[in-house]
Amino acid sequence: MGNVTNFAVETKVACAEGAVVAIVGEMDAYTTPQVKVAMQQMLDDGHKYLIVNLARAEYLDSTALGALVGALKRAREKGGDLRLVAPTARIMRLLDITRLSKVFPIDATDEEAVAHLSAERTGA
């Protein structure tokens, strides 16, 4: 069928030991493996603090949530963390239904997430 959803994963280094993974489009059973690979790559590269930007994520399903939880666990195993940024109202509702809004720290912007992670790193 090709790429009918214009799905993309964008990564960038945000700070020392921290990286942003931005999800664009619909993250489902078909596209989630790409996000898992991107998040694992960032962790393997020494970025133990992950910021997952959901501002342009149009849809998440349970496989997507599983991948985010998996990355959170792996980040914490390395002494890091994973924060979500700017989920849409729909995705926020999904996080509430699945009780994951109590698990993931959520920020409005990448900058806000970086500030929280910097405070975590320095123990402030």
Next chain:
Amino acid sequence: MKIEDQTKCLMLSLPNDPQYGVLLRKFVSWVAMLEQFDIKAIEDIEWAVDEAFTNALQHGVPTVDGQEVITVCIYPLQDSIEITVHDSGNGFDPEAIKCRQEEDARDCEFDLAECGRGLDLIAASMDDLQYDRVPDGTRVRMVKHRRTEAEGT
């Protein structure tokens, strides 16, 4: 609820392949929109059908003739919409999954489980939900009622 008139079914048969999930979501969204469900209900229906499709992908197995087909039927009714997702394999045991979730919850690990949220999401999104073992596979039957403005969603 039981549908007697099969001719009212809007049917989509899909290969057992996750790339067709987006097609299925668009299909059910459009039908729900045409049936004048509100946006929140459309989102719920889309989630539930997608999760049922994903379960069928994971737990369905080929039939004796080697086909792996997932069939979705949508029945627009006067005050509701009923959707069935039928896979061609032995399916899965929802009770087993529920038990695993309960075990996980007892261990306080559920919030960090990497799987098992799909059935919860279906249950939270739809008004009625039923799993049936049928001779040629497993069928998930889901119903969403249309709310009036006074009822809200």
